[in-house]
Amino acid sequence: MTFPRLIPALLLMAALLALHTAGNRPSGAAGTEPAMDLPAYLKPATDPATGIRFTRITQPGALGSGIVCGKIYCSHRYSSAQAWNADQSLLVLMNGCNGMCFLDGKTYLPLFHRNKSGECEWRPRNAEMMICVDGQKISIWAPRTNREDIVYSATKYRDLEFGPSKGNPSRDGNRIAVRATRNDGAAVVFAYDIDRRLKYPDIDLAQVAGTTSSCTISPLGENILCFQNLVDGTEQRAIFAVDGTLRQTWKDHHRPGHGDLTLDADGSEIYVGTSKSAPDKYQVIKRRLSDGKVTSLTKYGEAEHTSLRALDRPEWAFISYGGNPDEVRSHPDWAPYTREVIALRVDGRQEVRRIVQTRNAPFDYWSETHASPSPDGSQVIWSSNWGVPGGPVYEFVAHIDWPQQPGLN
The missing domain is CATH 2.130.10.10 (YVTN repeat-like/Quinoprotein amine dehydrogenase)
Known part of the structure; x- marks a missing residue:
């Protein structure tokens, strides 16, 4: 099926108004991906769509301290894997490093390599x-x-x-x-x-x-x-x-999948991920382990992976969105996110914080975004080929300042 590349002005306005962004950061249009050159290695950058600061932390080749990144990809293990240690002093990369590569968890300088x-x-x-x-x-x-x-x-x-x-x-x-x-x-x-x-x-x-x-x-x-x-x-x-x-x-098939486990507000253990079955197909849902009860958390959309590794913020799921920006813009009834990382409250109120546009062109498994937060939720690691299918896959870390307001802590 072919979708139109443009939508009427009124629908575009409705899609923009539907975006929910915490704080005073510029929201931008979902999936617009303002033009941006690949940031230099270890040089801070700012996402023009969200105002979030982020840093590229890898590049192909030798980084130092015995750490060598592969030419194709060099990344953390997976969205549901905890990349940082408990106090965020260490960050580990496991894909494309010929072993385990440990970086400083805050400066991202290479520290040591282990087999x-x-x-x-x-x-x-x-x-x-x-x-x-x-x-x-x-x-x-x-x-x-x-x-x-x-x-x-x-x-x-x-x-x-x-x-x-x-x-x-x-x-x-x-x-x-x-x-x-x-x-x-x-x-x-x-x-x-x-x-x-x-x-x-x-x-x-x-x-x-x-x-x-x-x-x-x-x-x-x-x-x-x-x-x-x-x-x-x-x-x-x-x-x-x-x-x-x-x-x-x-x-039910994959209901949900590509997700992670956490505790709900009432203390129940839940699994949060993307459903691939009716009646909530391609929605992010939570499902209670005790009785299988399902609650939908988003509209139909392009969510690919969910992480609950911010253990100190169990109420927030970090979701990697893929998809085609033109297709998503042509469906104002869909969840208005594409090729970006968001944080979503799991209480069902559909409260969202947009984090970063990934500029990640679909290609293969290793180039998937797989966003995963630090234990306190102040950092999120994610992968991107920066719009070049088959090009090198880099690692980035986005930095989140959480507002000290009731209901947002």
Whole structure:
């Protein structure tokens, strides 16, 4: 289907009025992407559409301190992965760095490089430590000193995985979900409590339909959310209690997906992401783990990835939008965001803070924006090829000043 490139003046005015921007920053038109040259490496810049300051923090080639960025991309791991440590003194890049590249979390100067097998995620309340899962062990690792303490060695399992890719620890950093193959060949997942050195019962993944692609513990450490791929292409979800009780199966396709977990205002654990099923197809929704209740948070739109890694601001979801600006402008009834990052309140009031225009032309997975905030929400890391499909993918960090007003803190 071909959409018109221009819309009548009255519709354009309506789209502009529909934009909600906190503070006194200039709002601009959704998807207009005012012309802007690629900012120089480590030189502060300002987005002309939002007034937000941002910095390009990578460039292809050697950055120093043993850190070398690839020519094609050099980026943080994923939207739902925590890029910064707890006090934001360190920032880690894992894609295109031939290992793990650690930068200063505020100046973005290169600090050191580590080669570490397995998969590691920051411990949310301990700035010096990461939790790592590799082969037949779970460990606590200090990147600065490279010291590793093994907290669990498996004898009855192999191929232990932290997710993979979409695994996070609980909010207190004590529990994780581990996928593994048991010695009898069964695919299982189990919770593990790091502080108590306690392994929870095996959960046999054969009891739910499809092939499990990833599992993660919930924010309170009480549930495990697993992503199930069926042969017909349907992506379903299964929620288990840590004792193995099957609590929920969400059989609607991708409802939601590409999302993240957080706590709602009433303390409920929720999964927030983009739905690909009716009745809320291509809307950002939240879904409660306890009973599957769905609440729509946005209109139909081009939302691609959602992150709730601002652990100190659990009420805000950081959403990466893609799409074609001309197409979005031609649909004033859609969510008016394209190729940009926004922060959205998850309480259902559709309160939005526009953050930055990404100028990211669609090309492949590695060039997707994958925005992820720092724990306090003051910084957001994101990727962009700066309008050149197939060109180098750079990393940027946007800086957010949160107004000290009731309801916006």
